Every structure is written in C-alpha cells, then in structure tokens.
Amino acid sequence: MSQSNTPFDLPPDQPSSRSRRRLLGRLAAGGLVASQGAAAAAGELLRPLEVAPSSRVPGAPVLEHPYGVPSPREAGVVRRSARQWPLPGAASSMTPLADLHGTITPNGLVYERHHGGVPDIDADQHRLAIHGLVRTPKLFTMDDLLRLPAESRIHFLECSGNTGSEWNGPSGLPVQLTHGLLSCCEWTGVRLSTLLEEVGGVSAQSNANGGAWLLAEGADAAAMTRSLPLDRILERALVVYAQNGERLRPENGYPLRLIVPGFEGNTNVKWLRRLKVVDAPLQTREETSKYTSLLANGTARQFVFEMDAKSVITRPSPGHRLTTHGYYAISGIAWSGRGMIRKVEVSTDGGASWRLARLDGAARDRALTRFEADWRWDGAPAEILSRATDSTGYVQPTRAQLVAARGLNSQYHYNAIQQWRVDASGEVRNA
Amino acid sequence: MSQSNTPFDLPPDQPSSRSRRRLLGRLAAGGLVASQGAAAAAGELLRPLEVAPSSRVPGAPVLEHPYGVPSPREAGVVRRSARQWPLPGAASSMTPLADLHGTITPNGLVYERHHGGVPDIDADQHRLAIHGLVRTPKLFTMDDLLRLPAESRIHFLECSGNTGSEWNGPSGLPVQLTHGLLSCCEWTGVRLSTLLEEVGGVSAQSNANGGAWLLAEGADAAAMTRSLPLDRILERALVVYAQNGERLRPENGYPLRLIVPGFEGNTNVKWLRRLKVVDAPLQTREETSKYTSLLANGTARQFVFEMDAKSVITRPSPGHRLTTHGYYAISGIAWSGRGMIRKVEVSTDGGASWRLARLDGAARDRALTRFEADWRWDGAPAEILSRATDSTGYVQPTRAQLVAARGLNSQYHYNAIQQWRVDASGEVRNA
Numbered sequence: 001m002s003q004s005n006t007p008f009d010l011p012p013d014q015p016s017s018r019s020r021r022r023l024l025g026r027l028a029a030g031g032l033v034a035s036q037g038a039a040a041a042a043g044e045l046l047r048p049l050e051v052a053p054s055s056r057v058p059g060a061p062v063l064e065h066p067y068g069v070p071s072p073r074e075a076g077v078v079r080r081s082a083r084q085w086p087l088p089g090a091a092s093s094m095t096p097l098a099d100l101h102g103t104i105t106p107n108g109l110v111y112e113r114h115h116g117g118v119p120d121i122d123a124d125q126h127r128l129a130i131h132g133l134v135r136t137p138k139l140f141t142m143d144d145l146l147r148l149p150a151e152s153r154i155h156f157l158e159c160s161g162n163t164g165s166e167w168n169g170p171s172g173l174p175v176q177l178t179h180g181l182l183s184c185c186e187w188t189g190v191r192l193s194t195l196l197e198e199v200g201g202v203s204a205q206s207n208a209n210g211g212a213w214l215l216a217e218g219a220d221a222a223a224m225t226r227s228l229p230l231d232r233i234l235e236r237a238l239v240v241y242a243q244n245g246e247r248l249r250p251e252n253g254y255p256l257r258l259i260v261p262g263f264e265g266n267t268n269v270k271w272l273r274r275l276k277v278v279d280a281p282l283q284t285r286e287e288t289s290k291y292t293s294l295l296a297n298g299t300a301r302q303f304v305f306e307m308d309a310k311s312v313i314t315r316p317s318p319g320h321r322l323t324t325h326g327y328y329a330i331s332g333i334a335w336s337g338r339g340m341i342r343k344v345e346v347s348t349d350g351g352a353s354w355r356l357a358r359l360d361g362a363a364r365d366r367a368l369t370r371f372e373a374d375w376r377w378d379g380a381p382a383e384i385l386s387r388a389t390d391s392t393g394y395v396q397p398t399r400a401q402l403v404a405a406r407g408l409n410s411q412y413h414y415n416a417i418q419q420w421r422v423d424a425s426g427e428v429r430n431a
Numbered sequence: 432m433s434q435s436n437t438p439f440d441l442p443p444d445q446p447s448s449r450s451r452r453r454l455l456g457r458l459a460a461g462g463l464v465a466s467q468g469a470a471a472a473a474g475e476l477l478r479p480l481e482v483a484p485s486s487r488v489p490g491a492p493v494l495e496h497p498y499g500v501p502s503p504r505e506a507g508v509v510r511r512s513a514r515q516w517p518l519p520g521a522a523s524s525m526t527p528l529a530d531l532h533g534t535i536t537p538n539g540l541v542y543e544r545h546h547g548g549v550p551d552i553d554a555d556q557h558r559l560a561i562h563g564l565v566r567t568p569k570l571f572t573m574d575d576l577l578r579l580p581a582e583s584r585i586h587f588l589e590c591s592g593n594t595g596s597e598w599n600g601p602s603g604l605p606v607q608l609t610h611g612l613l614s615c616c617e618w619t620g621v622r623l624s625t626l627l628e629e630v631g632g633v634s635a636q637s638n639a640n641g642g643a644w645l646l647a648e649g650a651d652a653a654a655m656t657r658s659l660p661l662d663r664i665l666e667r668a669l670v671v672y673a674q675n676g677e678r679l680r681p682e683n684g685y686p687l688r689l690i691v692p693g694f695e696g697n698t699n700v701k702w703l704r705r706l707k708v709v710d711a712p713l714q715t716r717e718e719t720s721k722y723t724s725l726l727a728n729g730t731a732r733q734f735v736f737e738m739d740a741k742s743v744i745t746r747p748s749p750g751h752r753l754t755t756h757g758y759y760a761i762s763g764i765a766w767s768g769r770g771m772i773r774k775v776e777v778s779t780d781g782g783a784s785w786r787l788a789r790l791d792g793a794a795r796d797r798a799l800t801r802f803e804a805d806w807r808w809d810g811a812p813a814e815i816l817s818r819a820t821d822s823t824g825y826v827q828p829t830r831a832q833l834v835a836a837r838g839l840n841s842q843y844h845y846n847a848i849q850q851w852r853v854d855a856s857g858e859v860r861n862a
Contacts, residue, residue, distance in 0.1 A: 031567070031629035033575040052550075052650035052704055059548025059652050060681070061519030066509035068539040070498065071685045073554060074678050078497035088492030101619035101673035102583035107537055108499040109677065117490025119483075123504060136462070144464040146746070149760045152533035152791055152801055188532035198462035219483035221490050242532035244675065246540065247505050250491070254502045273483055315577070329580045360583055362793065370583055 032327040070108075074099075079109060082165065082177040089117025089221065092159065094180025097314045103154070103333070103361070103368040105183035107244050112251045113159050113181065115286070116221030119271055123247075123255035126219070128239065132276035133212060135200030142241065142255055148190045148198070151238060153261070154367045156184040156335045158307045160264035160291060160412040166399065167414055170430050174318040178418065178430065182335075184368040187259045189240030192233065195275070202230070202277050215276040215284075216258050216269040226267045227281035228260060232305070236261045236366075239272065261366040262337030263305040264412070266291055296407025307337035309396050310415040311344050311371070311388035322377055322426035330357075330373045336390035340365055343389045346373035350383035350419065351398075357386065377422070385419040463758040501539075505530075510540060513596065513608040520548025520652065523590065525611025528745045534585070534764070534792070534799040536614035538675050543682045544590050544612065546717070547652030550702055554678075554686035557650070559670065563707035564643060566631030573672065573686055579621045579629070582669060584692070585798045587615040587766045589738045591695035591722060591843040597830065598845055601861050605749040609849070609861065613766075615799040618690045620671030623664065626706070633661070633708050646707040646715075647689050647700040657698045658712035659691060663736075667692045667797075670703065692797040693768030694736040695843070697722060727838025738768035740827050741846040742775050742802070742819035753808055753857035761788075761804045767821035771796055774820045777804035781814035781850065782829075788817065808853070816850040 070077065077099040085091030092113040095105055112118075123142050131137035159181035165171040166178060192214075196202060202212050211231050218224035228237075238259045241247060248254040253270030260267050266286060281287065281303065293301040311334035316322060330348075334341045340363040345354040357371035371386065388396045397405075399416040406413075421431045501508065508530040516522030523544040526536055543549075554573045562568035590612035596602040597609060623645075627633060633643050642662050649655040659668075669690045672678060679685040684701030691698050697717060712718065712734065724732040742765035747753060761779075765772045771794040776785040788802035802817065819827045828836075830847040837844075852862045 054550035062522040062524045091493040093493045119485035
C-alpha cells in the first residue's frame, strides 16, 4: 500500500497487512450512528492514513474574497419567496430554516419584507428626527448616534404573517416557506430611552391622555409608519445601526432601524427617519388596512404587537430524508415575544405522548432558542411535532385551539403547533 | 412651504411660519450630542416633515440578492492583509475591527490564516476518522455528524500571531492590522466528548503515559496538524459544521473544523479529516518550526495554548477622527482564553488614572465582551487605552511587563495594553 505522505506522522500502527486486518477488525457496532459508517465500505477506514485528495493541490489564496461568501456547494441555501408577488418591492422572502443551525441567522439570509422596496440611502446624508411631544426636538446624524452609549442584544424578528399558510390545514410547504419569515441577529444601537433623554424627555402633555405613543417612520417608498405604545417598549427598544457586528444590510434598514424586541416584524421600522412622540395612535395605513386581525364575529384585533410563543422542528423537516433507521437528534427552534422559552416538548406520535426537549445554551429574552430531542426511528411512519411554553406560562396552542379562538379570517399571528409526517421511506412532508 | 405628503400625518403642529419659528426655538442645547445636531443647520429640523428623497422612488425588489450582500456604501469594510505574503495560500487576512460593533463577527469578515490555501472539499465525500487509542475507530460522514446531538456556543478565535506587530513598540498600524486576527462566532457542532463516546471511548493504553493527546489533521495542502492535551480540551471542544447559523465558510474549514475554545487559532484545525488519540504529542511541523515562542534566555515555550486576557479600543481608533469636542462613548472588546472577562478599565490620560468600563450584555465564556466608557473630549491631546482582567484574576500586562517576561524574540501571544493617541485635531493614531 502507499506510504503515508503526511509530513509528520509515521504512526506506530502504520498499516501493514497485519495492522490493516487489525484495524478493520476493530470496526465493531456501537454508538449512536454506528450503522451507516460501518456499512459504507470497510476499506474506507484506511482513508485517513492516506493523503487527502485536497492535500495534493495548493488551495485558494487569502483574500480571494475580501468580503467572504458561502461555499458554492451550499448555493441552494438562499432566501426564497413563497409565491410570485404582483409588486416585487411589496413582497417578502424567507429564511432557509431547514438548512440553518444554532440561533444566529447570518445577515445574507435574514428574511425580507418590504412595502415599497429597498431604498438606497446615503448614511452620511441620513438623519433621524425625534420630535412631537418632547422638550427639545433634534436631528441626529449617524455620527451623532455612533457617539452615544450603545447596546448589543440578540433578538428574533418575526413577521406577523409568518406561517399564515397553515390556517386552513397543512399547506404541503417546507419549513422555509411556512416559518421562514423569522430570523435572529445580534443588534447594536442606542437605547430608545437614551435618545428620549437626548431630546430632554417626553413633555408633560403626553401624560394627560392615557400615555404617550411613538410614531416611527421609514424613509422607504411606502413611508412605512407604525404607532407604538411608549410605556410598553421603552425599556427594551433600540435604534440600531448594526446587525451581527456589521452595519445593517440595505434590505434590513440600512443605515438605521427600530428594534422592538418581541413585537411583530413590521413595527421594527426600517430605514428609520423619524420618531414622533404623540398622545394617541395615529391610525396609519399599516395599522388599519394591514396588520389587524379580523375575527369570526366581525370585530378586528388591532395593535396586537407581541408575537406569541411558538416552535418548529427544522431537522428533520420537509426536504430532508431519513436514510437509515436508528438514532436522530430532532432539532428545532422556539421563541416568544413575551420573554424567554421555559420549555419545549417534542412528540413523535402525533401528540399522543410528549417528552421534554433539551434547550441549548443560556436562555435569552425574546431570542431564538434551539431545542433538541433524542429519537430512534424504527422505520414506521411517524408524526413529529413540538410545543413551546414561555416564561409567562403560555403554552403554544394546537391549530384547533387557535382557530376556535380566532376563526379563519385572520391572516396574522398564526402560532399553532406544527406537525411533520415521516413516512416509511424516510421522506418528511408537511401533511 | 410644501405640505407633508406622507400618507398618514397632518400633525397638529404642521409647520406654519409661526410653528416653524416655534420648532426652531425649541432647538436648545442639552443632551450628550447636542452640539453637532444643533450646529448642522437649524433649517434641517424641518426635513422630517417633508417627504424623504428615498420615498419618491420605488425601492429595489426582494430577492435582488437571494443571498444578501452589504450595502455598496460599506464597500471599504473588508478583510485586509497587513503585508504582501510570498505565498498567498500561506498567509492571513484580518477582520476590520474598527468598523464592527457588538460581539459577533459576520462570516464574510472572519479573519483568515491558511498554511496551504483553502481546499475545495465536497461535503458529501468528506469523512472524519477517529482512530488511534480508541476502542472502535470509525469514519463519520457529514450526515452521520448531523444526526448526533449538537451544541451551539459563541466563542472568539484569535491567531497566536495577533498583535505581533507591537512587540517593538507602536507600529503605526490601525486596529484592523494590529488586532484583526480575531473574530467571534456562534459555532454549532458535536461535542468532542460525544464523538469519543461514539468510538467506544479512549482505550486504557492512553492512561499509562501521562494522559492522552489528540492529533487533529486538516485536509488542506499543508495537512495542518496539531497535538492537543485531551484532558484539557475534552470538556469544551466541539467538532463544528456551522458558524453563525450556516455551514462553515470555505476559508473557515468547510465542511468541518475543530473548535477548542480559548486555544490559539491554529489548534482549531480547519477542513478536519481525522482525530487520532495518541499517548504523547507528535511534535508536528506546526508545533516545532512554528507556534513556539523563543525566550530571551534561548529556551522556547512550546504547547502554549491559551490566549491570555486582552482588550483593545476599537472606537475611536486609528482612522477615526473626532469631529467636535464633547461626549464620546469609548468602545472596545475584551476576551480571555481562560474564561470570562471580569472587568475592563479605561484610561484617557496614558494610564495615569483608570476608570471602570461598562460591560455590555451577559458574560460569556471565552467570547468577545464589548465594553464602553463615557468620555468628554475637551480638545486636548489624549492617550486612550484599556486593560482587561479575566475571571482567573489575571490582569492584561503593559508592553514593558510583557517584554520583561518574554523578551523580544517571541512572535506569538502578544497581549499587552494597547494605547491610541488622539491629537488636538481629533486624529487618532497608533503612536
């Protein structure tokens, strides 16, 4: 056989005919994923003692990409839209959750939802105005904001329309297209409370009328605007200029956006150009014609901000295929707009029985939490699902419970338990 | 004046000539960054009541970039090399720390250090072998690894050569080129301890000879190899396939790398193809000809793995310019390969006096910690510097202390306090 050409290592067990047989003899069953490795080809076990094909040629230089890009072999891991939108600037694209791991969404895969397309804004010319019922209205340059005390926090963002495809039952879509209006980043910027101190605080007028509201306006072609209850957001809201360490991406609000942790995505106004303190919500287009939920009795829920606790299994999920029987770690994400995830339960029998999943890492407020549950697939068809409970005690509902409470007219805030079907061939479907 | 064309808002204080005067009258001094906003142009305060230029044209569609890219206006925020390398595949590029925020490094800006270039590896064909002094040597496919229990953790990576430019005094370089062999990501993969259980555990032989070591080998053209003391890394080491949520980038080890939290960067072997349990370090090229530190007395420090506590101010730093006198938040990062950052102190007078910086967010083990200190710049020249203390009580040394202990022959593990000079014009220099 060929000698090892690696530069360092002529190991004591350099395979001779005898040691080769000994090495193969040690290939016994055992461990969680023994079967596949063992089945592959016993001769393969010698591969690590030979030179890797990729070691025989010089690799690519540094700075081939001064700003790096993913492997071309991962070219299928991109944002996608669930449908053709009539106006491509008033549309959405979705995060490929089935291909992601951990809790951070890389900036290139953060979901998009625009109402008037992505504006091209010169950060040097951009200004944030804070005015209305404040003592000293001010305009802030980006440099002004960068000089102020900053804070970084990891939070999820979810469009209130996320998973709306499932109101009428299983859509057949994969998790990217059912749950992919969901991402999670480290956001860096200035606390809203710091900015309100900069303008001398909210003036007394605002207190006479049941508490102040904050109008946030974007500099996009939709002049996207939302009214937000100041008391409820003041403690947590950030005006951010960075996501996952670098300046915001254009489609995520460059150079400035509002982050209101736990609130529905559209309230996290992008391309933020002004914050106006007012004494009542302004009933903007985006809180009247959109983002209200019509109930069965004909009334509508308005100003429903918090995204309720929710979870979904991302692996295995539709598009994945179980290749052999045996052990699989079922992996998914859970989140709540009202606090932390306290527990996640997983079922592999359609909800007849549940077991507690492991939560990965320290609990984070209003951020994705990764969960995992051990499963040994015996080859029989299975229904796998997850159920989140948050720190308020709220339990993610079944679809039947959600429809009973809200009816079927509501486009928004669908957070029911999601079930995937694994058939005997190992194929996973949303059915 | 023009009427507001925003769709929602004819505010009670719609500026008339009178209200315009009132608005301008309210523009009083106050707050941390009042001066600049006020000085800019008082008439600008009316801008928020007009339509933003970027609102007058439709924006770009969704999915203009299915995998998103930074704003072209941030095109200068890229990795750079400190010098021309004779072999571009045995070289490094550095993270632009002065332009980053928070603690996460976006994948496109994670520093590079290769010994034989970036190999092109087909993940479907890639195998990880675990062999040597283990009960059941095995080959793992990527699918095998993805089926195993996973864990995600945020850790920094630092090349042991980072900041070597400063051994002989201030280099004049900006922070990207002095400290940019440093990045921090959320890494996802399988615990090393889980994998060793998969191979039936380390066999008894290994205990006879002072503890087992682990040889890690990469599939690159350098067949990069390091020996690691198993007992010291077993609790924390991960074999990872993802960084910041997505699969590893090619230059960061796609499809598989070792993460040894807190250990010098090169031990976090990329393109990982095998782990061999051995009973003593194998004295590979990368632990003899490189990555040992020659001391003044002619002896060398070998197997110095942990990166000691260190910090650096990233804003302001060389290349930034203070435009006006007044308030600035001094911002920087601190880290330790031995645990958490307990405190960071900042000085603005060359180290004559120190004050405690705020630490942003929850303390994380072996991860970047962002710190911040308030500063009011009066226009006089200043020397700004930071000093980290970690959870072991270790205090970041001065350059003089470090040189006294290690001499000037050592290329590696430079972690002294870094000082930037602010001159009267507001320019910041490494001098």
